[in-house]
Amino acid sequence: MKISVVVVTRNEGAELRRTLQSLRDTLPARSEIVIVDDHSTDGSAARLRRVVKAPGIGVARARNLGASQSTGDLVVFADAHIRLDRNWWKPMAEVLEDKKV
Numbered sequence: 001m002k003i004s005v006v007v008v009t010r011n012e013g014a015e016l017r018r019t020l021q022s023l024r025d026t027l028p029a030r031s032e033i034v035i036v037d038d039h040s041t042d043g044s045a046a047r048l049r050r051v052v053k054a055p056g057i058g059v060a061r062a063r064n065l066g067a068s069q070s071t072g073d074l075v076v077f078a079d080a081h082i083r084l085d086r087n088w089w090k091p092m093a094e095v096l097e098d099k100k101v
Contacts (some may be wrong), residue, residue, distance in 0.1 A: 001093050004072030008062040009045055009080035010038040016045065018082075026084045036066040057097040060079045 001099050005023055009016050016035075037045035039056040052069050056063045063077050074096060076089070095101055 002072040003074045004070035006066030011042045012080040022083045034066045038062045041074045076096040
């Protein structure tokens, strides 16, 4: 199962980089991180790969935009200032792999 994590950011500074590192450290192989920059002015999303620019559209629209750019089987939305435990995604993936769900 491929997991896509959509991270909406606006002026998150160094927090964004720490969140991305936490995601990279905890996601399974083949996962993707889609960053939606909701018109940051602090340069926090500069020099990042796979950034979708959103000109101040707000968090709900930014999440929808990020989801439309995702290619995963499971899409998860995250804020740009979180830290995650290892295998945080496993309970969700296990439920969704059940054919009855």
